[in-house]
Amino acid sequence: MPENLSEFIRELSEIYDPDSNDNYISLYLYKKTDRKFINRRIRTCRSILKGDLLKNFNDTIEDIEVTLKKNISDNVAIFASHKHNFLRYLPMSVQIKNLLIVDSSPYIRPLARIQDEWESFTLLLVSSNYAKIFSVSMGKVNDTKKLSADIMNKHKKGGCSQARFNRLRKGAINAFLSEVAEALQDRVDDRIIIAGPGTPKIHFIDMLPKETKDKIIDIVDISIDDEKKLLKESVHLISEREQRESHKAVQHLKEEILKDGLAVYGPKETLNAVKNGQVELLLIEKDYKFHGWICENCQVVGEGTKKLCPYCGKKTSEVDVLEEILEFAERTDAEIEFTDDEEIADLGHVGAILRFK
Ligand SMILES: [Zn+2]
Known part of the structure; x- marks a missing residue:
């Protein structure tokens, strides 16, 4: 599956x-x-x-x-x-x-x-000698990977000078952190949260290539033993972020409409745009439904009721127009935001930011 x-x-x-x-x-x-x-x-x-x-x-x-x-x-x-x-x-x-x-x-x-609403993300808990990578989707951890290293204690024992000891210790930590960096890059998620105690996590982030760094959405300072608390906090962080994003998207849509820019709103215009592959970001009111019809033969959708397709004469099927808009959007890899912002209702319950006009 x-x-x-x-x-x-x-x-x-x-x-x-x-x-x-x-x-x-x-x-x-x-x-x-x-x-x-x-x-x-x-x-x-x-x-x-x-x-x-x-x-x-x-x-x-x-x-x-x-x-x-x-x-x-x-x-x-x-x-x-x-x-x-x-x-x-x-x-x-x-x-x-x-x-x-x-x-x-x-x-x-x-x-x-x-x-x-439940964006998947990768969570990394890291210290200088221990790391655990969690893949979280639908609010649940579905995969973990643990890494650890035997790193000598901060204070030297026996033989070598303190300076040499410090160098060796630093080298060992770096080697471990690069191993963690590699394991992290194997994950495909677009969102990464980095967590852990003190400075090792900051040092670790510095080691990452830019494209991985760009995926970091939050850094959490937390003890290595607080795994449960961290998971809870991360899911919360992600859901707050999602709410901010959907609010921002509605504001963006309004701005584009005001300057007659790259935007459409209402079921009819949005449907046309999404079928043309113009939609970059689709905004849909959470629980709203639009009664309409579809001819699957012509892939034509309309509002209201029509028993037969006006183009090919074949039988149509009753649909929720917003569901059909959503299906077209998914086929063209548009981003999708659900919102219960009242402003989307005023704009006809659906709208979109366009890639081109
Ligand atoms: Zn038809």
């Missing part, structure tokens, strides 16, 4: 049923043992779907049940379509809202929001 949430979302965003048939099930399940929610949604969907769609629904649910019986995390998101021989799942370490959605493509909005 996927290691990287953004790659996973990107993969899902590319998938749809070309005939606009509601053949994909997206299931977000907070406690897979709690059957009440899923049973109720299955009954509801069965009472509405007919013919081939009902058959595919039942077959897909069977595939999903097989996956749920596997030894996977209690919280999970599953995306599947039996007809398209497709099933992907992702264990979740954060609390998610139960959802079962039948649509012509996987429903990625909750995942995209988790990715925005």
Whole structure:
């Protein structure tokens, strides 16, 4: 299963049923043992779907049940379509809202929001003879690497002169820190927090190449034994940073709109821009939904209701326009910020900073 949430979302965003048939099930399940929610949604969907769609629904649910019986995390998101021989799942370490959605493509909005709110990062705890590297995603540590070195004590014993002893000790510390620097550079995260007691961490940062240095978002002064406290603080730091970033993004959007610069707002303009690959940063109001339709054949989306596509005449599928904008944005590698800033509501619940106009 996927290691990287953004790659996973990107993969899902590319998938749809070309005939606009509601053949994909997206299931977000907070406690897979709690059957009440899923049973109720299955009954509801069965009472509405007919013919081939009902058959595919039942077959897909069977595939999903097989996956749920596997030894996977209690919280999970599953995306599947039996007809398209497709099933992907992702264990979740954060609390998610139960959802079962039948649509012509996987429903990625909750995942995209988790990715925005729980940015993954690398945390390094370092002293002159000990280091631990944590990879944190969705607020949980999913990998650690420990390094340590036998470094002589500050005060010399026996033989050599104090000056020679100091030189040897310094050399040993440097060798250890370069080893840590190498291990840190093996990590792919774009955000790094460096923590540890006193000056070794500062000395360590000086040793890093510029491109790794640029990824450091915070430096925390903390004792090497305070691992638990550090992890908690780091997750908090990251979430505060995310809130600041989404506020900044809204302000940036407003400035660009005022000077008629590189920005669009409202569902229609934003949709056009995102389909043209113009969007650098997409801003979406957290819980807002826009009723609309999609023709998966033409990849055309509109507001309101339309049973048949005005371009090709094929059947359309009902959608949330913001979800469709989000899927296009993911396909074109745009950055995505969810916000509950009131100002985004006034601007039509969605907007974007553009790469070009
Ligand atoms: Zn069409």
